[in-house]
Amino acid sequence: MQSEIMFAGFGGQGILLIGKVLAHAAMEEGYEVAWVPSYGPEMRGGTAYCTVVISDRPIGSPIIKNPLHLVAMNGPSLQKFAPTVKKGGIIFINSSLIAFGSNRDDVDELQVPVVDIAKDLGSVKAANIVALSAFVSRSGIVPMETLKTCIKEEFSKKPKLIPLNMAAVAAGEKAARK
């Protein structure tokens, strides 16, 4: 069994980081993982995206044209990548910044206003963790406890940020349940 998740948005939204945290959590769960960033000649403020491949056997091609799931943090990413998502996958939409849907009826679409939620928690910077938590909660791709452990580890050098990010995890989980 192999899952591929594409995280996409603007540079600066913490896209690469949430991909890395998910890859780390899946590795801790004993899966084979690969994290592949986009490192093309992108413009400042342009799109940033990465793909995480999670598998129960050695990963062949780490280059994925059709991911199983998409986490879209801005409109251009949703427009560009929504048509590439495999049937039956999850399309996560940051509805704080995206006013339209995926236009797909063969996927599980999840809209969460992650920027608004993060603002309420005290910092817009936690929006990426809200999105990651909501996605993981909906997909069940790794246990929430493992995700929390890996987020804590990611922020271990900035322990002041851990309570905010734990609140972001809780809020994301709640939003995905609705």
Next chain:
Amino acid sequence: MAKVLMKGNEAIGEAAIRAGCLNYFAYPITPQSEVAEYLVRRMPEVGGVFLQGESEVAVGYMIFGAAGAGERVFTTSSSPGISLMSEAISYIAAAQCPAVFVNIMRGGPGLGGILPSQADYLQATKGIGHGDCRLLVMAPASVQEAVEMVMKAFPLAEKYRNPVMILGDGLIGQMMEPVEFPDDLKTEPTNKDAWATNGMDHRKGITRNLVKSLFLDPVQLNDNNLALKAKYDRMRAEEVMSESYHIDCDYQGLIVSYGTMSRVCRTAIDMLAAEGIDVGMVRPQTVFPFPEKAVAEAAMKPSCTHVLSIEMSMGQMIEDVERSVKGRVPVSWYGKCGGDIPTPEEVIDVVKQRIA
């Protein structure tokens, strides 16, 4: 040791330290600058040295200097940077000094692009510098394999007193995968008193050592070339590494592919097998010396009607594949170059057109 999730470039830097190399000289270039970014912080922690040269030309000779003094030393660069180092690499090979060069290939020729490529195959395996010089060249297909190859590269460079190259594509440097640094690959630098210019204080009374690449006497120069040739022949006999995939069946065709491209091919082979089309693969892990025997044997299987060399270049490794197969089975090339890595579906289409 538990696995850690690391970017290929960072893992390469850490692997060199674990292999006992405390000297790193480099000049930044995408897509491998993270090696320097990692080591500028990490080298001081272990008492090592990171020095940025003013250019790759300078870096090449900094490597030569440290290697000639008997130190374990390495550098990392990407295609155009390696071209600038090639003069020094030839000198280092001629002077028989051990050193490790990592080339995280980007698209070329010229400045080309910054995305993954395998277009330096011929340069690395046949034309790395002027004169009769060769490198032992290993090509990793995962971050873990990159780590292991870097750790093996230092003792191999010392075994042969010759530069060793790790030939990775941009994706190997940029991708994160779980890695561990095997303790059994840790080695101690060998004693180099017999030839290195490492000072006379600890070996008084012995003739001075001289590290040089200039041999004006034709007999001496020929002798030096014969000594180098003997080493390259020994590499061909002792260091060939390759891995086979899906060859325990009557496959209709054989793919030869290395690095990231071989992983795409592995996925394509699995998808084809699900459709009832069997294709085998030989993945060279050393590209010099090339696994001629493994490729020839796999190609000669009676069921095999075609051999495909699939590369992220315009057909470079195919010259070694053809040389190995010796015209006994048709050989053709497929590839893309510029950063757009062929997908498993594209590989499948090519297999179906030419083989199935």
